[in-house]
Amino acid sequence: MEKLNFIYNRKSIRKFKDEKVRHEDLIEIIKAGMQAPSAHNVQNWHYVVVESKNIIEKIAKIITEKHSKIIDVINDEEKTKRFNKMIKYYTFFKDAPALILVFGSSYEPTGIDLLNKIDDNESQNFIDVQPGIQNIGATVENILLAISALGYGGCWMTGPLFAKKEIENFIALKDNDFSLYALIPVGVPLKDRNRVPKREAIEDKITFM
Numbered sequence: 001m002e003k004l005n006f007i008y009n010r011k012s013i014r015k016f017k018d019e020k021v022r023h024e025d026l027i028e029i030i031k032a033g034m035q036a037p038s039a040h041n042v043q044n045w046h047y048v049v050v051e052s053k054n055i056i057e058k059i060a061k062i063i064t065e066k067h068s069k070i071i072d073v074i075n076d077e078e079k080t081k082r083f084n085k086m087i088k089y090y091t092f093f094k095d096a097p098a099l100i101l102v103f104g105s106s107y108e109p110t111g112i113d114l115l116n117k118i119d120d121n122e123s124q125n126f127i128d129v130q131p132g133i134q135n136i137g138a139t140v141e142n143i144l145l146a147i148s149a150l151g152y153g154g155c156w157m158t159g160p161l162f163a164k165k166e167i168e169n170f171i172a173l174k175d176n177d178f179s180l181y182a183l184i185p186v187g188v189p190l191k192d193r194n195r196v197p198k199r200e201a202i203e204d205k206i207t208f209m
């Protein structure tokens with residue numbers, strides 16, 4: 001359906017041209033992210049937009065160093081091999097001209113304390129569906145759609161979050177209620193055509209009632 005092309009055109013981009021992203025476009029991209037729905041309209045997000053090549057490279061270095069530290073303590077050849085193969089998927093953003101770090105703060109859904117009065121498990125069931133994190137997912141997807149609609153490419157990244165603490169310490173946000181949830185490199189895609197991983201059959205994913 002043509003009206004939904006903006007959704008089907010988005011794909012993960014991991015290779016970028018050596019071209020800057022316009023600062024004004026980065027602002028539009030973040031505005032689109034902020035237009036996402038959030039429970040109670042709490043907007044429990046904060047974005048760090050990195051345009052400095054040095055800082056982007058420093059974040060990639062932090063991830064590579066933590067990766068090596070983990071490799072040093074893995075005592076299993078197969079696991080080491082698998083983890084080693086992944087490093088390029090955690091650090092490819094070092095060649096991107098811009099990097100968005102999406103932070104989220106905690107959010108207590110209305111009703112948690114009330115459910116607690118009935119049964120501890122009931123409130124746990126509610127916490128398990130993570131409404132606060134769902135807000136962050138919504139803003140990240142809006143950002144990715146905006147990146148693609150403006151002719152750029154990006155990629156949702158959580159793989160590097162094994163170095164979450166180290167990256168957070170480096171960024172040093174003043175409000176420490178915020179946690180790092182995703183990294184999104186942005187740039188002009190190196191290639192015009194990019195492979196899109198196939199989706200599973202709709203029949204296997206949908207239940208009508």
Ligand SMILES: Cc1cc2nc3c(=O)[nH]c(=O)nc-3n(C[C@H](O)[C@H](O)[C@H](O)COP(=O)(O)O)c2cc1C
Pocket residue numbers: 010011012013014089090155156157158159160195196197
């Ligand atoms: C929560 C989440 C985390 C992801 N983390 C990474 C990552 O760390 N590195 C990476 O290269 N791709 C990452 N991806 C991208 C997925 O591999 C990609 O979305 C998926 O293969 C489908 O491809 P498409 O985005 O091109 O449609 C992540 C995607 C999501 C939604």
